[in-house]
Amino acid sequence: MMASSYSAKDEDGHITVSGPGGGTLRNKKPENTAFKQQRLPAWQPILTAGTVLPAFFIIGLIFIPIGIGLYVTSNNIKEFEIDYTGDDASSPCYNCAKNFSWNNTKSCTCTIPFQLDQPYESNVFMYYGLSNFYQNHRRYVKSRDDSQLNGNIDSLKKPSKECEPYASIDNKPIAPCGAIANSMFNDTLKLFYNDPNGTSVPIPLTSTGIAWWTDKHVKFRNPVGTNSNLTAVFQGTMKPVNWHRPVYELDTDPENNGFINEDFIVWMRTAALPTFRKLYRIIQKKNNMAPTLPRGNYTLVVDYNYPVRSFEGRKRMILSTISWMGGKNPFLGIAYITVGSVCFFLGVVLLVIHHKYGNRNNSANISN
């Protein structure tokens, strides 16, 4: 502001300098345009009890049904959650959790039986959930190299320094580099349906369609070398320290291997909050008649590779059906109902006020 005023003064001075020229500046009648005279046509709304009243009622009338709809939808969603962390001695995974060591090459397996009380009709989504895991820690979030993941050969050989200290081992670049990739969730979860007749039927789990389409097809790409063989392309890079297998052996399917492995892509999308879940598998509906997961007994078989006890974390497996509004979350419905009722209530209050004070104001104006 100081500067502006200073120059304004100077400008004034400058008019004086021009001397005779200053005379021409005179006799300049300001233009009579609506803008310059600040008389642009305008809509002048005022928020009074009278004008706001209908809005409140309308909001109330719209929000309450929406809320009820959401709430009902959310309640209709079936969700089953099982904690298999194993920090409790009674838990089937207690031993695996206790004996965990980074050096174990053989993974520890534990089986957890559970029961579904209701049949799950449509597609069922299987999630794994982690608690107290700070995927949103700043050091963690930035510890990745997007251009490496996009298939850039230079970045493959020379990862960004953001990946430190997970960028290289013995001067050999890590692919994929960074803390996120390094800590990829590597428990294997399998589901078995225990038939009433005693046999245990494995349930087919689809591992594609769990990542965003754009991530899988655009954002993540395998580096394209001279030959199409992934192993050759990743030649000269190291696997992340905590991984058991290199990145080109994540899956046998070439469309789901390397950087475009969907489990990997899902993991790479860092969660917003320290308690989160990630989509693991989809159980497709087989045919129109039978439910996807009939009610009965099931077994969850876990290859226990992922340690969470050190940071007091928890691991969960979640089965959930999905509606148009996603998974089970009563929040939105309750919030809509609450806000709608509050608006309706306020509308009534305002109506009273409007009647009481509005009349008084009007009479006051008349007396004026």
Add this chain to the structure above:
Amino acid sequence: HKEPPPGAEAYIPQRYPDNRIVSSKYTFWNFIPKNLFEQFRRIANFYFLVIFLVQLIIDTPTSPVTSGLPLFFVITVTAIKQGYEDWLRHKADCSINECPVDVVQQGKVVRTQSHKLRVGDIVVVKEDETFPCDLILLSSSRPDGTCYVTTTSLDGESSHKTYYAIPDTMAFRTEQEVDSLHATIECEQPQPDLYKFVGRINIYKDKEEPVARPLGAENLLLRGATLKNTQHIYAVAVYTGMETKMALNYQSKSQKRSAVEKSMNAFLIVYLCILISKAVINTVLKYAWQWSPDRDEPWYNHRTEHERQRHVVIRAFTDFLAFMVLFNYIIPVSMYVTVEMQKFLGSYFISWDEEMFDEELGEGAQVNTSDLNEELGQVEYVFTDKTGTLTENNMEFIECCVDGNVYIPHAICNGQILSAASSIDMIDASPGGYRRDLFFRALCLCHTVQVKEEETVDGIKKGIHQGRPTSFYISSSPDEVALVEGMKRLGYTYLRLKDNYMEILNKDDEIERFELLHVLNFDSVRRRMSVIVKSSSGDYLLFCKGADSSIFPRVVSGKVEQVKARVEQNAVEGLRTLCVAYRRLSQSEYQEACHYLMEAKLALQDREQRLAQAYDIIERNFVLLGATAVEDRLQEKAADTIESLHKAGMKVWVLTGDKMETAAATCYASKLFRRTTQILELTKKRTEEQSLHDVLFELNRTVLRQLCDALEIFLEICRNCSAVLCCRMAPLQKAQIVKLIKASKEHPITLAIGDGANDVSMILEAHVGIGIMGKEGRQAARNSDYAIPKFKHLKKMLLVHGHYYYIRIAELVQYFFYKNVCFIFPQFLYQFFCGFSQQPLYDTAYLTLYNISFTSLPILLYSLVEQHVSMDTLKREPSLYRDIAKNSLLRWPVFLYWTCLGVFDAVVFFFGAYFLFDNTTFTSNGQMFGNWTFGTLIFTVLVFTVTLKLALDTHHWTWINHFVIWGSLLFYVIFSLLWGGIIWPFLNYQRMYYVFMQMLSSGPAWLSIILLITVSLLPDVIKKVLCRAMCPTATERAQSTRPCLTVEPSTIFMLSQSSSRMSF
């Protein structure tokens, strides 16, 4: 021919600058460093520079771009503005420095460029040319060695002033003659006072003693003035370039800062404290939380070796800085540039205002400072000058009184109320008398009026038609013109001044000639002027006219009592009175007087003082002749304006140099005083005519010495009075009164308005200084912050423009803080959920662009075009001004309300998104969203809420508001689609890729955005509606009753409506 003769005096050679005018601040080369330096001297810019540097040096959560880009933007905008202004100045300088000038060299006229002039060059200036530098007049084409000059562009006075050549050189006619001149000029160092010059010229003639002549301001032609009515002149340059008086007058004045700016800075300090405490809290919590190593460095998230080795104190400090950087957006970087642009652009509405345009002057309002726009809405005390401000300063001769007999000119004898006691005589009927004729002659002779015999003369036009070519009387004082004209109507016509003889056409149509010997000029300290003339009969006569207070003490005989009674009566009626006296000088007395005058005029030092002494000796022992009365009419709508100001809760003080009776009469006429009001008079009757200022002045002095409480009592009384009139004020005393009120304990905002040079000190002293482009020159207008053509324009200036600017800027400031709280507080909350790791919630692009593009234009345009009440309502109901008095929209409770609203909204955004994201999915394909979607959801709600909040506050929806508000929301959406729609090749991260679109593909995201926006806006709407219904302010009542009231003055309203429609 300029060197002094050897051994004249100790002469220190001086370096004179060339005649180049430099008004520009920068050159091409130093623009960038100098401009940057000046910009970073401002605290806000420096703060952001420091933040930027911190981001560059340490590892911070956000990239340096986020603060570097807005800073760069702000700096660039300001630099472009300043650079453009400087370029204009360069161009102006250039055209001036290169304009052609004729110089006499070796007896020939040579044409050269202005900037090549040097001190000592002899310059030829032709009619209507502007003087290229300060010159001493040597000779003129007029035989009497005079020339006429207008100084319109210097001080705005359009009257012609006479300048005199040195008598020894005035005979020079040709270049050769001028070139043969051998002389030295001694003069004082250059100084900015336009009306003062002291020097001496020594002219050397062959083998003779040098002749010394005094040089005064009447010999000095100032740069910038224009030669008129004179074919050409020869003059010698004395001051050139930046040493000319005009250039020395460039210096800008001290800064005035508005109350809004002060509260803005106070708010900033509060926010700075909030920022620091946030950073400290987070740093402490971070280390408390990280106490266990598994939290600090879980297996999945190790530090680098380098980081691990750092000392914990350094790490903590770095963390603190990183939090500061993360939260630094709470200090709104773009607020300063927005405020600056708002003020700069907004001030155009004042100069564009057609209603403040005066047809007669051909000028509208002028804005000299845009810094104080909003201060116009905060004025509590108005200090106004009387003459020329409340009154027209358009004098009309009413009557004169000689020895108790009253004479009224024919033309205006139309039933004035005169006291029955005085005899009313027409000039024809009155008995002749020597004293009476002497009185008329005195008025015809004792003045500095010039006669212009031209068809068109700019400036004050006073036509007199005599069958001969129309002639005009021109003078710098309108009183004199009125008097001389009045005399003409009474039968004595002043014809002209020719060869030092003044010619008068008396009532018998005979021409009387008086030789003009000396003029003892008017000054405001003496308050009188005199002339010494020699009549055709050889008598030396001294005529003097002046204020009664300065004449009566010097009178020895005459009918003092009658004249005094008449003078007082006239003063009560609001007329300006002057007394006329004379003295007959003997030959010896005359010689003595001449001697005194010459001695004083020749003095190099203290000339003013010695002249004053000489005048004092000469002007005494008068014989009183009579008194004159001149009416100064009130300006149109002055009374209406003052009434409105009163209704608006302002206290109006009149500060005038006039007599108490005259001033009081004006006050009654202008409804400042009413017949019914009780008037407290504070006068000191010890000596005659001493009034208010003496008391005040004495109080002032005692207070300075010992903390006497008399001053406070006086202030207390004055503050409780609705109107105060202070008479007999000298210019400096006016400023002192303003200062006194300014310094009183409530620190009220003062406004001073005046038109003359005597008001300048008061205009400079007050918070807001308004100049009236009046007849007494442009000095007041040039020194003011705003200049208006007429007093009545003050009403619109304060009640409409001031009111608008205040509510606009108040909303601007509060809104800026609000939107940045909304912006940053969720980020603060997020730290509790990300292990205090300084993880930013929003993407870099959003952090960067939030303030500079997503939310900047709506508020800027709002603050330019908002009209919460229509202009006509504001003008009709001045009491609405009280609603914004005492900075009411920027008080702490209001500020607290906005901040709380911001915090509430931020909490709603954050926890709304938190519960939506809480451990579940909200897509229909079961896929999960990450932290960037979380941030984007909050950011989307934020941008919409903040923009819609402004929309709710907008009372005046023009197409501009619609365009900007919906446009910026649309821009946000388009930008987000684009930003997430492409893999940006130059970025090393693609975190935002398709985040926005994925979010929009989810139904619950839409629903929650709508819900959260509704919830955030709800409390503000309820507060507004309830406040309006329960305890509406006058403004709110005016808003809602607008439709009813417009019915009554429907014709006027419709007219303005239809006219605006048509122009649109």
